[in-house]
Amino acid sequence: MRLVLHSSLEMHASEIYTKEMFKWFQKKLMKSTCYIVNSVKNNGTYMSKLYLVEKATLPENCRRKYRVTVFMYEKIECSCKKFEHSGMICKHIIRYLDKKQKIKIPESLIMGRWTMNGKKIMGPLPYAPPGIGNYGASQPLRYGALCKSFQDLAASGSCSISRYKYLMGVIDREKRYLKDAFADEEHRERTHEAKIQEDYQHDPIFDPPTSKTKGRKKTKRYKSGIETTTSKIKIKPRKCNYCGAIGGEHDARNCPLREEHDRRNF
Known part of the structure; x- marks a missing residue:
């Protein structure tokens, strides 16, 4: 697998994790470089140590502090609960391990199902064959079995x-x-x-009940966009200003009454 930072944690992850989970680990490793780790003194107990992890690229008033608690026997917990949810360590714990110059990932933070030899460690998954139905009572089950x-x-x-x-x-x-x-x-x-078919033949089959839809009843067909735009343009009928005829095929220039009047006057 190709390494990005060539750190000891990345090399150890490439040896234990599967290909897909190692890619996921590399993304978290790159994001962890933006975080800083500060130890908290006087945390109230001598059985554990508390560290605050925050993102350094954000302003101080916008930083969210994550609590990384280190217990005995290398048991580590983070307040983001990423490990409890997905089984992979979060970038806050990765940053803590990098600061402490850890060479390997602790065993308590490695889930067997994400490792390359997970099947050998966890063993085969429990498998139970599907239950056989009552073939004597169901025709589809009999048909499927045959x-x-x-x-x-x-x-x-x-x-x-x-x-x-x-x-x-x-x-x-x-x-x-x-x-x-x-x-x-x-x-x-x-x-x-x-x-059975004879019994059903005597039962009349009616149309299903219709329900009244919302809105005004549509009495005309739906028009397309071109029809709606062209229908708004109303063409005025032709009008002759000489004789006053509307809708005719002539106007004042070629009105027959005007031509007859001109011939008489001529």
Whole structure:
């Protein structure tokens, strides 16, 4: 794995963590360089030591102080509770370890599920096969179980021509046997289904109840954007200023009354 800072903590993380978790560790390691660590004296107990971690790139009045508590036997806790939530150490603890020049990450801060040999340490995950349903009471369950069995049988029978011919012969023979042996049962099922359909035929089917929608009732079709813009432009009908005709095909220049009047005067 490619190292960024080439520190002892980063080298140790590359040896224990998986590829994805090591990338996550590198991001937290780069962010931890912006933090400073200050020890708190007289914290009230001799069993633990308290450190305040804050971001140095922010103004002093805007800095949030995280409490890193170091107990005996290298047990470390942070007030951000990142390790308790995700199982990976936070940037505040990484900054504390870097200040104390720790070569390795403490064992108490390493979760086995994020390590490369996590499967060897934790062992295989407990697996319980899904419970088998009551095939005698449910037709879909019976159908699914038969499909699964026939899929395995088809995979084995399609390997050669001899297997295929033998399996098709067995299927044809069993189909005839089922039809003859369970003829009465099949007749009862068909009679029962026909009776159910007959009962439903006598029940009238009406349209579902309609609900009144909000808003004004739409009486016209919806127009497109081009139609709405062009419909607002109203073209005035043509008007002749000489005879006063509206909507005609002439105006004052070619009015027939004016032409007739001019001929008479001429």
